[in-house]
Amino acid sequence: MHELDLLRTFRAELPPAPPQARAAARARLAPSTRRPRRARRAILATAAAVATAAATVAIVSGLDEGQVAPAPATASEALRRAATVAEQRSGPGVPRDDQFFYVASEGTELVTAAPTSDPANSYSYLYTKRREIWLSVDRGGLLRDTQIGPPRWLSPRDERNWIAAGRQDASGRIGKDETPMGAIHEYHIGDEKFTTAQLLAYDPTPQELFDRLRSRVGDRGQSPDGEVFVEIADALREAPQTPRLRATLYRALALVPGVQLLGSVRDRLGREAVAVAFTEHTGLRQELLFDPHTAEVLNERRVVVHPVQGLRAAPGTAIEDIVYTRRAVTDATTRP
Amino acid sequence: VRGAERRGSDAERARWAARSADRGPLVSADAVVALPSRPRSDAELIALARVDPAAFGGIFDRHYAAIHSYLRRRRDAPIAEELVAETFARALRGVARYDDERADALPWLFGIAANLARRHQRTEVRRLRADARSGRDPLQDEHADAPARLDAAAAGPQLAAALAELRTDDREALLLFAWADLSYEEISLALRIPVGTVRSRLHRARRTLRAHLESEETI
Numbered sequence: 001m002h003e004l005d006l007l008r009t010f011r012a013e014l015p016p017a018p019p020q021a022r023a024a025a026r027a028r029l030a031p032s033t034r035r036p037r038r039a040r041r042a043i044l045a046t047a048a049a050v051a052t053a054a055a056t057v058a059i060v061s062g063l064d065e066g067q068v069a070p071a072p073a074t075a076s077e078a079l080r081r082a083a084t085v086a087e088q089r090s091g092p093g094v095p096r097d098d099q100f101f102y103v104a105s106e107g108t109e110l111v112t113a114a115p116t117s118d119p120a121n122s123y124s125y126l127y128t129k130r131r132e133i134w135l136s137v138d139r140g141g142l143l144r145d146t147q148i149g150p151p152r153w154l155s156p157r158d159e160r161n162w163i164a165a166g167r168q169d170a171s172g173r174i175g176k177d178e179t180p181m182g183a184i185h186e187y188h189i190g191d192e193k194f195t196t197a198q199l200l201a202y203d204p205t206p207q208e209l210f211d212r213l214r215s216r217v218g219d220r221g222q223s224p225d226g227e228v229f230v231e232i233a234d235a236l237r238e239a240p241q242t243p244r245l246r247a248t249l250y251r252a253l254a255l256v257p258g259v260q261l262l263g264s265v266r267d268r269l270g271r272e273a274v275a276v277a278f279t280e281h282t283g284l285r286q287e288l289l290f291d292p293h294t295a296e297v298l299n300e301r302r303v304v305v306h307p308v309q310g311l312r313a314a315p316g317t318a319i320e321d322i323v324y325t326r327r328a329v330t331d332a333t334t335r336p
Numbered sequence: 337v338r339g340a341e342r343r344g345s346d347a348e349r350a351r352w353a354a355r356s357a358d359r360g361p362l363v364s365a366d367a368v369v370a371l372p373s374r375p376r377s378d379a380e381l382i383a384l385a386r387v388d389p390a391a392f393g394g395i396f397d398r399h400y401a402a403i404h405s406y407l408r409r410r411r412d413a414p415i416a417e418e419l420v421a422e423t424f425a426r427a428l429r430g431v432a433r434y435d436d437e438r439a440d441a442l443p444w445l446f447g448i449a450a451n452l453a454r455r456h457q458r459t460e461v462r463r464l465r466a467d468a469r470s471g472r473d474p475l476q477d478e479h480a481d482a483p484a485r486l487d488a489a490a491a492g493p494q495l496a497a498a499l500a501e502l503r504t505d506d507r508e509a510l511l512l513f514a515w516a517d518l519s520y521e522e523i524s525l526a527l528r529i530p531v532g533t534v535r536s537r538l539h540r541a542r543r544t545l546r547a548h549l550e551s552e553e554t555i
Contacts, residue, residue, distance in 0.1 A: 007515075025400065026393065188468075218501075239469075284458075302458070
């Protein structure tokens with residue numbers, strides 16, 4: 001089949017918008033027409049995410065179960081420590097090809113919309129989805145998405161504006177979507193594929209791993225170093241590793257120019273974490289929060305650090321916030 | 337006769353009718369001329385909307401489904417709905433700058449939609465990668481099971497992987513071509529780039545797409 005024909009049929013049969021959404025979008029056109037037009041920067045309907053960073057990240061001391069551990073002074077020190085922990089921890093392990101790698105997470109996005117040209121009428125709400133995935137090299141897996149609860153308002157004004165814009169129906173869209181998946185056949189690190197045997201045997205030095213990722217970045221990402229940061233996060237997030245490879249991933253992360261230490265923090269669920277980050281020139285900071293005792297990734301966020309062109313979110317706003325609650329190896333597509 | 341003049345040349349009319357047929361009820365080229373509910377070109381409605389913004393409702397009614405379908409293929413349902421609403425809200429604010437020589441407003445609307453969508457490209461790429469790895473496509477309706485789509489469903493992870501790999505600019509051009517059904521000239525208008533640039537971006541994007549699909553076949 002021709003590649004363009006394939007692409008044309010890809011996602012071609014998604015359902016149309018619900019009539020209420022269409023009606024609400026049309027209603028948005030009406031009020032602004034009676035208003036004098038003012039030269040004002042248009043407001044982005046942004047699929048941004050979440051509560052402010054300042055509110056959710058509380059600095060805690062570097063205490064380690066009763067022992068006084070001096071807080072790491074630099075990102076590379078923090079990441080080297082995580083690597084040492086990773087080597088000593090078996091972690092969830094790498095599944096056999098007939099088993100499943102299970103990951104549970106919860107991601108929140110902030111949807112901001114402007115029903116009229118007047119920013120006073122805009123509204124923002126949090127939209128949260130729970131995701132559970134069972135990945136298997138040889139067997140069919142499962143992905144379960146559950147939208148959690150109705151939209152949550154940043155303020156009462158947001159709810160009033162949302163109702164005024166005719167969007168009441170959205171509260172009814174709480175759904176659970178369970179879909180069987182094909183076998184994944186192989187794992188990925190950067191753009192390279194690994195069989196289970198290759199993954200178990202993969203043992204580059206941190207510098208080799210960094211150089212390999214960096215040399216293959218191409219045009220992906222906002223910046224080459226930022227992309228390496230993201231690809232290492234990809235490899236830690238929803239994928240298995242041996243303790244040694246996990247340690248190498250953390251050490252390679254320490255080699256990314258510009259990676260910064262945010263310090264000892266609490267993640268969105270209040271868990272103790274160490275946060276490192278990479279700030280893109282666009283003004284967005286990619287944050288990776290990991291557990292200092294297990295070297296598991298707990299939370300990933302993207303935070304506005306200085307005004308981003310076209311994005312109304314104020315500095316300090318996290319525009320994406322995903323917490324990881326469980327990783328395990330299972331024998332079936334059931335919860336561990 | 338007046339209708340034919342308004343819709344431009346026969347070729348243009350046929351193309352417009354074919355596009356309508358793709359997207360909604362079947363409408364023949366002749367029916368378009370006679371159809372009372374579509375008496376005006378987009379350019380005329382937009383010209384009217386400058387003095388009577390209510391006329392913009394006609395643009396919305398005509399093109400909402402097409403813009404929604406394009407954005408829905410790129411994002412989750414609630415976000416796609418917000419983006420499509422924002423696309424039309426922005427378009428209405430921009431009617432003063434619309435080029436009246438362009439009878440069909442779709443390239444302009446797709447340009448606005450593409451600009452909104454590309455602001456979320458990091459999220460989009462991350463999801464495409466996750467989709468590529470998960471062996472399925474979570475954006476695809478699970479109930480859609482038309483036989484013609486089976487090949488695409490099987491190739492879904494490779495298509496997602498290929499789309500994630502593309503340069504942002506190449507991906508925008510490719511999706512406007514394949515999903516919005518725009519011609520090279522229309523993509524050039526939508527993205528405000530020369531036609532030659534559209535051609536080279538599409539060429540590069542298709543090469544990447546082919547490479548991904550071929551590498552999968554040889555395994």
